[in-house]
Amino acid sequence: xxxxxxxxxxxxxxxxxxxxxxxxxxxxxxxxxxxxxxxxxxxxxxxxxxxxxxxxxxxxxxxxxxxxxxxxxxxxxxxxxxxxxxxxxxxxxxxxxxxxxxxxxxxxxxxxxxxxxxxxxxxxxx
Numbered sequence: 001x002x003x004x005x006x007x008x009x010x011x012x013x014x015x016x017x018x019x020x021x022x023x024x025x026x027x028x029x030x031x032x033x034x035x036x037x038x039x040x041x042x043x044x045x046x047x048x049x050x051x052x053x054x055x056x057x058x059x060x061x062x063x064x065x066x067x068x069x070x071x072x073x074x075x076x077x078x079x080x081x082x083x084x085x086x087x088x089x090x091x092x093x094x095x096x097x098x099x100x101x102x103x104x105x106x107x108x109x110x111x112x113x114x115x116x117x118x119x120x121x122x123x124x125x126x
Contacts, residue, residue, distance in 0.1 A: 002056040009125040015058060016122045018066070019049060023114055030115055037106045038099050049121045058123025070118035071111050078104040 005015050021044060022034065045052060050063040081088055081101060089097045110116045 002052055002058075006056050006058065006125055011125055014122060014124050015053075016120065018118060018120050020070075020116055020118050021045075022116055026115070034110060034115060037103050037110075039103065049119060053121060053123040057126060059126045061121070061123040063122075064120045065117055066120050067111055067117045071108060074104055074107050074111070078108065 002015075009015060023030075026034070047055075048063070050061045053061045078101065081097075081104070085097065092100070107116070111118070
């Protein structure tokens with residue numbers, strides 16, 4: 001993805017993406033806890049994201065931990081979904097609505113406990 005993005009950007013153009021990642025060194029208990037979530041939205045890379053961007057040719061690379069903002073966002077998202085539950089249940093169905101709320105509860109807990117983090121990665125095409 002980074003190579004493709006780099007190839008289409010003009011020199012001086014910025015690229016920014018957000019990623020949810022699990023903490024390094026997960027224990028088996030951590031993995032079992034994370035497995036309770038239906039669906040995986042977490043991305044893992046054996047190479048740090050800043051290094052990936054630099055290796056792809058981006059400069060002025062910044063990787064920021066935005067986990068506190070992520071927690072605020074998913075708490076608000078959960079609250080808004082609960083406040084609008086009737087039309088959302090009508091749209092998605094009870095099962096899907098319940099699955100999403102359950103995942104948000106787990107996401108909040110996992111982020112607060114440091115099992116997952118959200119990062120913002122930014123760089124400029126040289």
